[in-house]
Amino acid sequence: MAKLLLNLRYVPDDEAADVCAFLDEAGIPWYQTRPSPFGISSGGIWLRDNDDLPRAKALMAAYQARRQDRARAAQAQAERDGTAETFADIVRADPKRVVLIVIAIVFLIGLMAVPGYMLSR
Structure with missing residues (x-):
């Protein structure tokens, strides 16, 4: 029986491609x-054999650790360069959304x- 390895809701295309590749x-x-088409299910990457699940989860954990390290390094580099997104950048880009x-x-x-106010009276 098939087992779900990765739900694709909010997963970028490059991450899904990397998972398929490994x-x-x-x-x-x-x-x-x-x-x-109606957004009821978001799709997923499934394993055909249940016996492969532990090995696939171990590979997935290693991949996610590497991806996290790359993302943190990119964020740190952006902060050093002064190109990291700040709250002021968000307000300038979409002030109506921030106010709402x-x-x-x-x-x-x-x-x-x-x-609480009603109970204290």
């Missing part, structure tokens, strides 16, 4: 399902405070 290198049979998020946060905090 599964092929290791000789682990797999197949990929595509997302449904702040308003939503204030509204929700106020909504949570109402019961």
Whole structure:
């Protein structure tokens, strides 16, 4: 019976391609399902044989550790270069979104405070 190795929700294409490549290198049979047209399922990378799951998970853990190291190194380099995205960059790029998020946060905090205020009276 097939086992899901990787749910493809929010997975970039390059990561999915890397996973497929290291599964092929290791000789682990797999197949990929595509997302449904209505967004009910997001697709996935499945292993054909249950016995391959422990080895595939070990390979996946090693891959994710390497990817994490590369991402952290790239972020550190961007911070050293001064090209890393800051909050000010986000506000400049999309001020309406930031204002709406702040308003939503204030509204929700106020909504949570109402019961305490009502009980204290």
